Amino acid sequence: MVGRLYEAVSCYEYRRGALHEYPVLRVRLLNLVGEELDIELPVDTGFEGSILLDRETYEFFMVGELPRSAWRTYRTLVGPIPMRTARAVAIIEGEKLEVFIETPLYGGGKRLMGRELLNRLVLVLDGPTRLSCVARRQGSA
């Protein structure tokens, strides 16, 4: 597992947090009528879904919403949070990925990119230089 080489394809500067900076990625999202939205999303490995958005931004994706019976719920420390769920396409480094976009059924929400999408990317989190990079593996090791 050691000695792997990764080539950064695109890097984004960390954003200022309350105390410590946090990694972000920029992504182009398409709703299901083909309209585009470029957006920056904090990387959150604690969120198991694809992309969480605030309610106002989520409305852009309601043209591809799942039926209510297929909306998902998240277990959190403060109890379950039901979400509205829509389908969209994310374009990252030229690759098109089908993703779910979610927003809380109640409340305003926030912007996050979670594990369902992160697990399909090669990411380098370079903390000391405060850069999060989409990368490619070098060689076949």
Next chain:
Amino acid sequence: MFTQITPMTLVVKKVDEKKLREFKAEAVRRGLTLSQAIEEAIDLWLSSRPLQGEADADNAAYVRERRRLEAYRGMYAVFAHGRFIGVYSTLEEVTAALRALSPRPRHAVVVKVGEDEGGELEWWGGSMRL
């Protein structure tokens, strides 16, 4: 036509104190006065009502057709304008079908038959303000 807008004073009783405090704090964070924030909230609430009506109609159409869809497992079924639009193999076909509708829908139900089933996921932190 010129319409004069007269600012008016609004007194609202029995508002939840905690919610109002959070609302005021959010208005400050967004650089708005309280009256500007209330006007924005009113606009947002009013504009979301027709969209909710479309969502209800599309979900009702989906419930009506759900059993008939079982033969199309793995394909995308589309409901818009309160009716069944069709079943498609790819998202590109779904996009073409939605773009061909007139008027262009603001809401549609798109379900991958047999695969979109909801469920419970986890969110470790959950720092979201509700």
